[in-house]
């Protein structure tokens with residue numbers, strides 16, 4: 001059945017995040033030929049509406065308010081509810097990002113509806129929109145359909161292919177006003193941690209280090225490889241606990257979930273809690289001195305060796321390919 005579907009776009013530093021385009025593609029499937037309406041919340045976001053349309057939204061609704069400059073769940077939920085009340089959608093799609101993980105359950109509870117979170121694929125099968133999502137820390141997948149009420153889902157970044165950008169697509173960008181009030185939190189200042197390059201959760205290539213890197217300096221060869229491949233640095237909790245790197249790099253059950261095209265695990269044993277955050281990567285390469293390391297059980301390519309010898313060799317070889 002054709003549906004009107006709202007898709008929340010996310011912007012960072014004045015640009016739309018990739019997950020926004022992936023969510024539009026998911027929204028198209030959920031809409032089953034109905035209308036896909038992009039939603040942008042922020043203080044000056046309407047200029048980004050055109051790009052959402054080029055990626056497949058039929059039109060875009062924005063709520064612009066200086067109280068939306070920084071994300072707070074109070075302000076964003078009020079703005080999103082104003083859009084939902086004005087649009088009356090039959091479907092809603094968010095990214096399963098830090099923002100989406102906070103906002104989507106709040107909106108679902110306000111609507112009294114269900115939420116299918118962390119979706120890795122959406123398809124129409126047997127007359128239903130079917131959502132696939134990992135369970136048991138990624139060891140199995142379940143398929144879900146919505147039998148009643150709004151079809152509400154959050155999609156895991158890097159899993160759903162965005163539609164091709166079509167610069168000739170046009171559509172309306174309109175605004176909805178929201179009475180944003182009674183905020184319990186006000187963000188005074190955001191102090192960004194100096195980050196090195198590519199955003200881990202959206203990276204196509206991740207080079208991750210474990211306790212095997214042995215020190216903070218031990219990450220240097222991994223950073224060189226990441227530089228050559230345009231990748232991001234990640235880590236096991238072992239490496240974070242040992243203070244070799246910051247916890248913001250931790251991948252796994254209690255860290256970030258990543259699904260890059262290429263994941264290179266260096267000196268990581270492959271504990272189940274680590275696998276929960278990376279085992280759905282498209283190609284996994286493991287470098288470990290121990291041929292019995294569990295990481296080899298999920299790796300597509302395994303290299304038994306010392307990472308301090310293997311990683312610089314890989315960097316040199318990839319450099320040659322780039323010339």
Ligand code: FAD
Pocket residue numbers: 209210211212213235236237238239250251252253254255266267268269270271272273274277287288289290293305306307308
């Ligand atoms: P180790 O298990 O110590 O492995 C180091 C590996 O490096 C070894 O396999 C070794 O052979 C290899 N090595 C050593 N030197 C070299 C070298 N020179 N070259 C090549 N290989 C070398 N862990 C996470 O990663 N993410 C999580 O989110 C997470 N959440 C957790 C939640 C809970 C509730 C619990 C209990 C644990 C969690 N853990 C998590 C911890 C997890 O159980 C493991 O302890 C951790 O992943 C181990 O990190 P590691 O593989 O880096 O270290």
